[in-house]
Amino acid sequence: MVSTPVGVRKGAWTEEEDNLLRKCIDKYGEGKWHQVPLRAGLNRCRKSCRLRWLNYLRPNIKRGDFTPDEDDLIMRLHKLLGNRWSLISGRLPGRTANDVKNHWNSHLQKKVLAREEGRSKSQKTTILKPRPRTFKRIAPFSCRDKTTYEPNISITDQNSDNPSASSSKQVDDECTQWWSNLLDSVEIDGETEPGSNGISLELQEEDNGWNDFSLDMDILKLLSSENKRIN
DNA sequence: AACGATATCAACCGCCTCGTA
DNA sequence: GTACGAGGCGGTTGATATCGT
Numbered sequence: 001m002v003s004t005p006v007g008v009r010k011g012a013w014t015e016e017e018d019n020l021l022r023k024c025i026d027k028y029g030e031g032k033w034h035q036v037p038l039r040a041g042l043n044r045c046r047k048s049c050r051l052r053w054l055n056y057l058r059p060n061i062k063r064g065d066f067t068p069d070e071d072d073l074i075m076r077l078h079k080l081l082g083n084r085w086s087l088i089s090g091r092l093p094g095r096t097a098n099d100v101k102n103h104w105n106s107h108l109q110k111k112v113l114a115r116e117e118g119r120s121k122s123q124k125t126t127i128l129k130p131r132p133r134t135f136k137r138i139a140p141f142s143c144r145d146k147t148t149y150e151p152n153i154s155i156t157d158q159n160s161d162n163p164s165a166s167s168s169k170q171v172d173d174e175c176t177q178w179w180s181n182l183l184d185s186v187e188i189d190g191e192t193e194p195g196s197n198g199i200s201l202e203l204q205e206e207d208n209g210w211n212d213f214s215l216d217m218d219i220l221k222l223l224s225s226e227n228k229r230i231n
Numbered sequence: 232a233a234c235g236a237t238a239t240c241a242a243c244c245g246c247c248t249c250g251t252a
Numbered sequence: 253g254t255a256c257g258a259g260g261c262g263g264t265t266g267a268t269a270t271c272g273t
Contacts, residue, residue: 010243012267034258050259051242086261101262102240 009043013052017042021049022057055098062094066103074100075108 013021024040030053033046042049055061066074070092077088085097085104092100 012241031259045243046258047244047260048242054260055241083262097261098241106239 008045018057021052025053055096060094071108074104075112
């Protein structure tokens with residue numbers, strides 16, 4: 001627990017404070033946030049300085065409305081990662097975790113809930129939650145082959161109480177089902193995307209050099225760290 | 232025009248992780 | 253092994269803007 005120093009200013013930042021912080025970061029670079037208030041001559045705590053920089057002052061921050069593409073990507077990633085806003089925002093150039101979180105809470109959550117409500121009236125969906133996995137050394141989807149996606153993932157279940165062959169197969173099925181659900185069920189404007197059974201990880205390299213599928217390495221990291229934690 | 236309800240978003244808080252001594 | 257501090261994250265709050273009556 002970090003206690004806030006007594007007498008530290010709170011609340012909205014002034015133009016003057018912004019300028020001081022900008023100058024300080026320009027001069028010393030990002031990081032060493034504990035030194036920033038002193039260096040910048042700001043009566044703010046380190047966290048406040050960091051947040052102001054990351055969410056507002058940093059160059060290349062994209063302001064303004066989220067595009068339908070961004071909305072769609074956020075929904076997909078949220079379905080996959082949950083409230084891992086920093087991971088999600090890492091896939092949205094120019095958007096901060098705070099922006100994504102606010103946008104989700106004020107817009108997308110309702111959209112998704114409404115969609116799911118509509119769906120639950122027509123059909124009952126079984127939600128399969130992913131469990132931590134150990135992937136074999138070369139996971140099939142970790143390659144950057146953009147032409148094929150086969151959710152036939154070869155895994156071993158570290159959580160299984162009885163890791164028999166049959167349960168392993170069942171885990172395979174669950175995992176496959178989970179990936180399929182993810183890829184199938186996100187619709188755009190009420191319609192499944194054309195051309196691929198709803199799978200829209202059609203991978204188009206963007207100007208900035210990243211694409212939807214580049215999330216695979218993060219997800220692998222995520223899964224492997226989760227796995228380490230459990231073991 | 233006035234007022235309450237609702238939406239938006241910047242900022243804060245508390246917790247967790249990691250590096251280091 | 254552990255205590256401590258810094259960095260980072262997600263949840264929540266509160267001020268302000270916008271909308272509806």
